[in-house]
């Protein structure tokens with residue numbers, strides 16, 4: 001073995017020793033409510049495909065039709081010659097869905113955060129993050145070079161004191177202040193106090209970027225997200241999200257003003273210096289956005305909420321502490337890393353796939369099983385999970 005591999009093996013050994021080694025599990029089926037792993041069929045409680053659209057015939061048909069017309073690849077970045085019609089149609093659909101002037105698609109949600117924050121902020125600015133925001137936002141905040149401040153999770157007093165500090169810090173005419181939070185937090189399933197955050201950022205002249213990754217498709221009268229649910233969509237400067245979760249396809253987006261989108265086209269490096277998404281991805285996402293807005297989308301959304309209520313009821317009967325979840329993410333806090341891993345593996349033996357989430361994704365000693373419920377689950381599926389958890 002070369003010195004290179006020896007050093008990496010030592011790194012891996014340290015990760016393994018800490019009980020934190022991660023490995024890929026190959027899935028030999030569609031990633032639906034039931035998945036084939038290692039020659040067995042498991043009931044899947046790990047997917048973010050909340051509305052069960054990833055395998056929907058309408059999305060598959062849209063992807064196939066786009067391949068037929070526009071090919072498998074996009075050939076270049078959007079600004080070179082890859083700005084194919086399906087990307088533009090998706091953006092028009094997104095802007096209409098969210099009720100904004102314009103929208104821009106990216107290859108992934110991760111690339112969206114990276115490009116957008118980098119386009120808006122520089123060294124002289126301040127970025128303020130909730131302690132539990134997604135890694136893509138943390139990485140973007142570090143990369144953009146702005147002064148980084150973190151407020152305790154959902155803590156409005158802490159946010160206010162940071163905003164006050166930022167305002168008093170100097171030349172507020174030149175220095176921008178951007179607050180970034182999620183609407184539904186991905187590992188806890190709890191919600192940001194969005195109305196209050198909007199009030200605060202306006203009081204202090206800051207901007208707000210909201211990541212609706214786990215809320216789009218599930219919250220609001222038109223399922224646009226938590227900003228719609230709270231009636232503040234028109235007051236959020238930057239609305240971002242992923243097209244890979246409830247939308248059922250892949251990619252990321254920003255919705256906002258025409259000026260915002262034009263600036264991103266000129267400045268977002270993950271947009272400019274990256275090959276455009278393949279046409280099938282944008283076409284499938286557009287079909288997903290269409291479905292979310294349809295009666296079928298409404299029905300699928302209602303189904304998810306029924307399953308969430310059912311699981312909470314059945315867990316209460318089995319004496320599990322009530323999860324804080326107000327979303328399709330139901331975290332079952334276990335505590336020790338080993339215990340969470342053992343529980344997940346016992347569930348797998350019983351044909352149930354529920355991921356154990358450990359440090360560094362969550363804090364040490366706050367390991368958990370993260371159950372996600374989808375429109376693809378039937379009542380019997382949820383009962384099977386609850387029964388298995390009852391005999392933990």
Ligand SMILES: *Cc1c(COP(=O)(O)O)cnc(C)c1O
Pocket residue numbers: 108109110111134136182186211213214241242243244250251252
């Ligand atoms: C999944 C996720 C992302 C990243 O989106 P991808 O399309 O998967 O890259 C960003 N933010 C949050 C909150 C997420 O949960």
